[in-house]
Amino acid sequence: MDLSNKPSKAKLIASGAIPFVFVIILIAYIFGPGSDLLDLGVPLPKITMEKIEFIDSEIHVTVRNTGPIPVVIAMADVNDRIQSAAIEPDKFLERFETALVRIPFSWNVAEPYTIGLTVDDGTRFEKEIEAAAPALEPSLELVGFFAIIGTYVGIIPVMIGLLWLPFIKKISKNKYHFFLAITVGLLLFLAIDSVEEALDVSKENLAGSFNGVLLVATVIVLSFLGLYYSGEKLVKKAESSRITKPLAVALMIAIGIGLHNFGEGLAIGAAVGLGSIAFSTFLIVGFALHNTTEGIAIASPLSRDKSSFLGKAMIGKLAVLGLIAGAPAIFGAWVGGFVYSPFTSVVFLSIGAGAIFQVIIIIFKWIREEDDKNLSSAAVVSGISVGMLIMYLTSILV
């Protein structure tokens, strides 16, 4: 087609736009005035309580209209006992609109509560809180607390894992591939873990109208493609710059794990914020053990970096990679603890999963290039299996 020709370009635009015009006409026909084509069945109201916070002597409920019709919130109750309450900005909720319901109530710490909201047609919706905990107010103390948890869970374990680098450097090619494959197993496990977490959050806290499963799938694919594209660019660039290819691969892995750890931090922060878990030292130990394996994943490709041999520069690089992979846990904990929303949680967990799938592809390519285009060697197969098993066993601790 000759695009330089102006009339034909106009034709091209027109031919592209015509279907859109028909779509608009179709929508106008279906929804337009006087059309009762869709008046089948009875639309039922639906609201979702997205967040419940316990503040001083009030319970705050963030409610969203997630049904097909506008609703009016008529009444609030706590444990099925009617309470007078306020709703801000007002009680009329259009589709997808949110409001804050304030229920004055002297709640008791650690007790379970069921919060109910009744809409204008008398339908009552409820949400259960396992244990009431004071809502987190962003204080320096709390910021520090989350930073420490993030450090324990994210940075320190990754750094410890990186200490395997000298060991991995000295082993044979076959054993090295075994370690890379372990990494793949570990990451595969983490990715599935993230997907599971994202689906859980979307099922428990996200309204059905967000299509939780498809939201997770879409974000995973977009995250994967975005990182895959930029990763390829980075590796290509590595060939012509002072970054070596192993370092580029390690960096991609660190970024992928970092995105995953952001999601993990988010989950921890949200759990503390929502009062759904009591943070025990045992839990932190479990997370730490679990995440040590992530250090191995970064160390594996790096061990074939021939540019320097454990020099000062290398230690610096390791530290930076460890921070890239581990520090997001801290940011995640802050976001999860202070500005939790189920929607962002699901999105970030899915981004993390997509990032890890991308890292897995990079490592597979790396092994294929090194291992004579072969992915079915005993080292690779057993490595992936061992990786999965290690993760499963350490995950029991969490």
Added chain:
Amino acid sequence: MLSAIIGVSTIIIFSVFSEAQLEPKMFVTHSGQVIPTSGDVLDPLYAASTVEFDPMEYLREFNYGRVSQLPDGTTLREFTIIAEDDKIQEISPGVFYNVWTFNGTVPGPTIRATEGDLVRVNFINNGSRSHTMHFHGTHPAEMDGVFEPVGPGGGQFTYEFIAGPVGVHPYHCHVMPLEEHIVHGLYGVYIVDPKEGRPAADEMVMVLNGLDTDFDTENNFYAANTIPFYYQHHPIQINTNELIRIYVVNMVEFDPINNLHLHGNLYNYYPTGTDMVPSFYTDMITLSQTERGIMEFKYEYPGKYLFHAHKVEFSEKGWIGIFLVQENLDQKSQTEIEYGS
């Protein structure tokens, strides 16, 4: 074009509630706190002007029918009762429920006769389903309102029987599925007075009922006379040393029992009202489905006294009220007294 659609829908989807710049309103919680808000107040507090059904009017309204004498000297009391089942009523502020009604209200009109009177009820069913009137009491089998369903859209039936026995009885629709017909509101009170009459008193009717507004076989609201919390926000005014007589009928479904506790006093209780001698002197009676009786008491001291279900779940879902006892009949004040104020 597409980006415009996406943009607009993004605004709709992610529109976070804005800080409304409205006049702050105040509301009082059930525990007496005063809370300011910039938004709307969600409180089952009824201003008299918005009540479609007025519990205060129902409380002391007795229907004696169109009275005439039969040749043999018997008093004939004729009533016309029309059943409907399409009315949507605001039964608590902001909550709308499809009530099925006798003469437009839940409960239906209180029918009152004297023992031995001939009661004739011209029943018209203007509903969309079959309905009947089944009176508790003594009457011939064909007047029982069970095996003679009255068809929808204007079906008619005349119930005729001699009033008796003395006491307080419920009447209700007896068409299957029975639970559905009762919980939607097809019931009322039927009082049979003794021929010699009862001592003069300030008389009232209280139907203890519940409303299952979301059809999950659990009541969302409880009340005395349908509207939750009504007599709490609009206390019933009575006088010291005046005999108070309450005809109480329990029509709550789903929950096996209901009860009634009176503050600062005890009452003589006549189960079913069939005996002239009280069976109990108590401040607490327990009532099963359609169990009923007559309570009589006097207040010695003026002030505000609660009456409520001591099954606290019921009282916290609306079955609670206040007697405002006043010293002197002449100085009866009409000022609105708000609970907690």
